[in-house]
Amino acid sequence: MVPSLPRYLATVSLLSFLALVSSAASWDTLQPGSSLAIEAYQSDILQSTDGNFSCGFYRIYDNAFTFSVWYSEAANKTIVWSANRDRPVHSRRSVLTLLKDGNMVLTDYDDTIVWQADGDNHLKNVQHAQLLDTGNLVIKNTSGSIVWQSFDSPTDTILPTQRITAATELVPTTQSRAPGNYIFRFSDLSVLSLIYDVPDVSDIYWPNPDNSVYDNNRSRYNSTRLGSLGNNGILASSDFADGILLKASDAAVPGIKRRLTLDPDGNLRMYSMSDPDRVWSVSMVAISQPCTIHGLCGENGICHYSPTPTCSCPPGYVMTNPGNWTEGCMATFELSCHDQEPVQFVKLPHTDFWGSDQKRVLGISFEACRDSCIIDCSCKGFQYQQGTGSCYPKALLFNGKSCATANVRTIYLKLPARLNVSDTPIPQTNVLDPAPPRLYCDQMSRGVRHPFPDVQETDDGESKWIYFFSFIVAIAVVEVSFIAFAWFFVFRKELRPSEMWAAEEGYKVMTSHFRRYSYKELAKATREFRVELGRGRSGAVYKGVLEDERPVAVKKLKNVSRGKEEFQAELGIIGRINHMNLARIWGFCSEGSHRLLVCEYVENRSLASILFNDQKTIVLDWKQRFNIALGVAKGLAYLHHECLEWVIHCDVKPENILLDTDFEPKITDFGLAKLLNRAGSSQNMTQVRGTVGYIAPEWVSGLPITAKVDVYSYGVLVLELLSGARFSELAVGSDAEVYSMLRKLVTVLADKVEGQEESWVGEFVDQELSGQFNYFQARTVLKLAVSCLQEDRNKRPTMESVVQTLLSSDEASN
Numbered sequence: 001m002v003p004s005l006p007r008y009l010a011t012v013s014l015l016s017f018l019a020l021v022s023s024a025a026s027w028d029t030l031q032p033g034s035s036l037a038i039e040a041y042q043s044d045i046l047q048s049t050d051g052n053f054s055c056g057f058y059r060i061y062d063n064a065f066t067f068s069v070w071y072s073e074a075a076n077k078t079i080v081w082s083a084n085r086d087r088p089v090h091s092r093r094s095v096l097t098l099l100k101d102g103n104m105v106l107t108d109y110d111d112t113i114v115w116q117a118d119g120d121n122h123l124k125n126v127q128h129a130q131l132l133d134t135g136n137l138v139i140k141n142t143s144g145s146i147v148w149q150s151f152d153s154p155t156d157t158i159l160p161t162q163r164i165t166a167a168t169e170l171v172p173t174t175q176s177r178a179p180g181n182y183i184f185r186f187s188d189l190s191v192l193s194l195i196y197d198v199p200d201v202s203d204i205y206w207p208n209p210d211n212s213v214y215d216n217n218r219s220r221y222n223s224t225r226l227g228s229l230g231n232n233g234i235l236a237s238s239d240f241a242d243g244i245l246l247k248a249s250d251a252a253v254p255g256i257k258r259r260l261t262l263d264p265d266g267n268l269r270m271y272s273m274s275d276p277d278r279v280w281s282v283s284m285v286a287i288s289q290p291c292t293i294h295g296l297c298g299e300n301g302i303c304h305y306s307p308t309p310t311c312s313c314p315p316g317y318v319m320t321n322p323g324n325w326t327e328g329c330m331a332t333f334e335l336s337c338h339d340q341e342p343v344q345f346v347k348l349p350h351t352d353f354w355g356s357d358q359k360r361v362l363g364i365s366f367e368a369c370r371d372s373c374i375i376d377c378s379c380k381g382f383q384y385q386q387g388t389g390s391c392y393p394k395a396l397l398f399n400g401k402s403c404a405t406a407n408v409r410t411i412y413l414k415l416p417a418r419l420n421v422s423d424t425p426i427p428q429t430n431v432l433d434p435a436p437p438r439l440y441c442d443q444m445s446r447g448v449r450h451p452f453p454d455v456q457e458t459d460d461g462e463s464k465w466i467y468f469f470s471f472i473v474a475i476a477v478v479e480v481s482f483i484a485f486a487w488f489f490v491f492r493k494e495l496r497p498s499e500m501w502a503a504e505e506g507y508k509v510m511t512s513h514f515r516r517y518s519y520k521e522l523a524k525a526t527r528e529f530r531v532e533l534g535r536g537r538s539g540a541v542y543k544g545v546l547e548d549e550r551p552v553a554v555k556k557l558k559n560v561s562r563g564k565e566e567f568q569a570e571l572g573i574i575g576r577i578n579h580m581n582l583a584r585i586w587g588f589c590s591e592g593s594h595r596l597l598v599c600e601y602v603e604n605r606s607l608a609s610i611l612f613n614d615q616k617t618i619v620l621d622w623k624q625r626f627n628i629a630l631g632v633a634k635g636l637a638y639l640h641h642e643c644l645e646w647v648i649h650c651d652v653k654p655e656n657i658l659l660d661t662d663f664e665p666k667i668t669d670f671g672l673a674k675l676l677n678r679a680g681s682s683q684n685m686t687q688v689r690g691t692v693g694y695i696a697p698e699w700v701s702g703l704p705i706t707a708k709v710d711v712y713s714y715g716v717l718v719l720e721l722l723s724g725a726r727f728s729e730l731a732v733g734s735d736a737e738v739y740s741m742l743r744k745l746v747t748v749l750a751d752k753v754e755g756q757e758e759s760w761v762g763e764f765v766d767q768e769l770s771g772q773f774n775y776f777q778a779r780t781v782l783k784l785a786v787s788c789l790q791e792d793r794n795k796r797p798t799m800e801s802v803v804q805t806l807l808s809s810d811e812a813s814n
């Protein structure tokens, strides 16, 4: 049988589609118009023809991926290049596409462009993208010329045959994936250098800054700026003086795979991997004495060998962030300048803080040098050399190094005279013993029990429940149904269209504004914590205005048992969360015992204060209520399923739902369960396990806590949103009473939603609405709430399916 023409065409295009898919899966080229999908990250991989390199999506943690090139051979994938190192994409819907017009584009799941090969330019006449045997990902035009290559934009690694040019810059990949503080590039003198680069200082530490260029065997006048790593393990550069090259210890041994990487510790290393063992070993290192790497111990820190490289703080200083030397040490004192406070100088022999000299004076006496530091407020100390009489007052103390060798330097530290330094303990730790990365999901400890009374029926609870339900039944059934029915026809067009979902913005993962604030700054922003917005178990919230005039809510957390470092690591995760239904966290402060969060200020205050306000100054209409139910569901779905680290809220309740001027809900306090103390004694558990009336039964039964606890609390919240009544207030007292009352209500509702009768819906819905609601939607929402309140958490829907159900009910009623 001859197929009809359209069917024939459809078959052909299907075949060519299949061909494209299979070529994407196993070949080294990507054709224009085709793409690599994140869902198939294990199979949608480009491979160089010799199989040594692969290119595709690489999982960095749970839900986050980079688009990268790696050595396929190594026992563990060794990333050599990434398109989006600092801005990972989601595990869903992210895609890399070679567009028909030529550019290669990486999009996140909301279609935001995260990276494009050629910026905003348009590559012309593109033939395909290809992963070469060298590990170079290239785009070729129809005449076979390379029009873009990954070798031109390296991340932290140079491969054999890759050129080091004037534009090349390597920056290390740190564990937290924040950009590192070190750079490998040609300096302004065209000398291949390692540079320590932080806001306050930027200086070269390799080649040795104390030597002249010639003593370092570099040539200063060759401005060619060109270098390369050979397959033979030899690093050549235009600034290397005649015949001097950097060689791997196994240089010239054939068949070895190599890479040159700037590691997070600021050292440049060449690595070799030979075939049999498939493990990388260091075959060349730029700096053999780690203490000569600048910034290793942070500001004010001192590096010394005892016998391994170790950091310590000078007298009068303590570690800024225990566990992370990058942040160095901070002074325990404040030297006020105007009062002419008497100072003392503490002598640290064999110690130097390199750079940050205010000036350099030769041939003066020790006393003159000291006096010049005393009168200068910004002087932190000075270095003085007997004999030459050279004096270097320091504006900042960076790159501290202590070494009991011949080249003696002595630093004199300026401290207030009142400070007794003989008894200050000096913290020190091995610097090359980094803390493990702290990027894991919230894992609630299993089997934690709380003294929650056994669920039992009490007469008291019973009577209150009967009161509650008969109260609703007492409303005139017929009238309500009639109004509801009429409303359904008259007002349904005004309902929020489901297209909103598609048009919705605000799904950006990374934040540009997230930062750390000092306590002083926040005290100033809140005018010494004058205006209190509210107070909860996690602490009080104050209104403030930042310097850039952004209004913020500043939350003073109490009961934070987490160490400073852990606190910051957790915040690093929740600070990235950004969704229109989640109150944004702009920053934090962690100083001494202070732990503060700086959050988005939301205008209309909480859902609880509007819903349960006796004055009823604001009555939410049906559209607004439905939209709140939907928005909260979207926010929770995002926390549970979409963001980089899954987050369980653990305390969903109307107090934690803020409403903006358009009554768009924003969930607040997410991530707090991770910050507050939740381990340890059962007393502490009450702080974290949620709020009476909203807590799921698994908190009692000791089952592991999953996202389904939030689904349960959402169920309660939605019932309250519809009825306008606070359940936990209907049964005064114990958790058990509230719980048993709620179970009865759910049982009755479960019965009703399955039945044919309709009038009960009108009885349940808040009377403040005077029957102005969408019957169909209300029924759907109630049915949903009942399923969220299932005792067996496996029977509860996920927040994602809740969103879907609400959206389709919205659509159906339009």
Ligand SMILES: *[C@@H]1O[C@H](CO)[C@@H](O)[C@H](O)[C@H]1NC(C)=O
Binding pocket: 050, 051, 052, 073, 133, 134, 255, 257, 275
């Ligand atoms: C690729 O790997 C094979 C086997 O490990 C090796 O023989 C070959 O030389 C490698 N090719 C390159 C270009 O390194």
Ligand SMILES: *[C@@H]1O[C@H](CO)[C@@H](O)[C@H](O)[C@H]1NC(C)=O
Binding pocket: 075, 076, 278, 279
């Ligand atoms: C590969 O990674 C695993 C887990 O991260 C580690 O235990 C193992 O030592 C690594 N293997 C090599 C050869 O580096």
Ligand SMILES: *[C@@H]1O[C@H](CO)[C@@H](O)[C@H](O)[C@H]1NC(C)=O
Binding pocket: 124, 125, 141, 142, 143, 144, 145, 146, 147
């Ligand atoms: C391909 O690129 C090369 C180098 O940029 C250029 O000379 C050539 O004209 C291009 N070919 C086409 C067909 O655009």
Ligand SMILES: *[C@@H]1O[C@H](CO)[C@@H](O)[C@H](O)[C@H]1NC(C)=O
Binding pocket: 174, 175, 176, 178, 324, 325, 326, 327, 434, 435, 436
């Ligand atoms: C240490 O602190 C620096 C600067 O704040 C940060 O970039 C880095 O990620 C931290 N390292 C660890 C292991 O937390």
Ligand SMILES: *[C@@H]1O[C@H](CO)[C@@H](O)[C@H](O)[C@H]1NC(C)=O
Binding pocket: 215, 216, 217, 244
């Ligand atoms: C410079 O090269 C000479 C001769 O190879 C060598 O002795 C000297 O140690 C080198 N200097 C440096 C700083 O590497």
Ligand SMILES: *[C@@H]1O[C@H](CO)[C@@H](O)[C@H](O)[C@H]1NC(C)=O
Binding pocket: 221, 222, 223, 224, 226, 237, 238, 239
């Ligand atoms: C500069 O370096 C390049 C590349 O190594 C070399 O070809 C050239 O001769 C050098 N120029 C001078 C003036 O040394």
Ligand SMILES: *[C@@H]1O[C@H](CO)[C@@H](O)[C@H](O)[C@H]1NC(C)=O
Binding pocket: 420, 421, 422, 423
């Ligand atoms: C400083 O502290 C040490 C040890 O606690 C003590 O012996 C000494 O007397 C103190 N000096 C002054 C001036 O207070």
